[in-house]
């Protein structure tokens with residue numbers, strides 16, 4: 540082997556290694572990005588849960604006041620209960636986003652997560668809403684272009 544050839548080979552190997560390193564770094568950066576996203580969502584979930592707990596406490600106080608025959612504004616109670624509904628809805632959305640950031644599917648029925656391709660929850664069996672079904676191409680003309688390789692192994 541000539542020196543030039545050896546140099547060329549070393550150069551090529553170095554380039555390949557460099558590209559592999561770039562790819563690995565890119566993957567690591569993406570993983571880190573996802574981790575940051577998951578952590579951020581986890582924090583928002585934590586905060587929201589705290590707010591909901593606070594509202595539950597307020598509602599509890601009102602109920603106790605009513606029990607003690609103290610005047611309780613119905614409108615205030617309704618407002619709080621509606622606020623809890625809204626926050627619970629937002630909490631579900633955050634949980635879904637967090638699950639997605641971990642490539643999982645969140646079940647609103649039981650709060651557990653399943654594989655991304657799951658049709659039913661693996662924990663409680665609740666059906667997942669079909670999402671992005673429009674992406675599936677059911678055009679029959681498309682299927683015909685698929686090469687059929689079965690039964691063509693005559694010569695070996």
Ligand SMILES: [Zn+2]
Pocket residue numbers: 646647648649650651660661662663664665
């Ligand atoms: Zn479930």
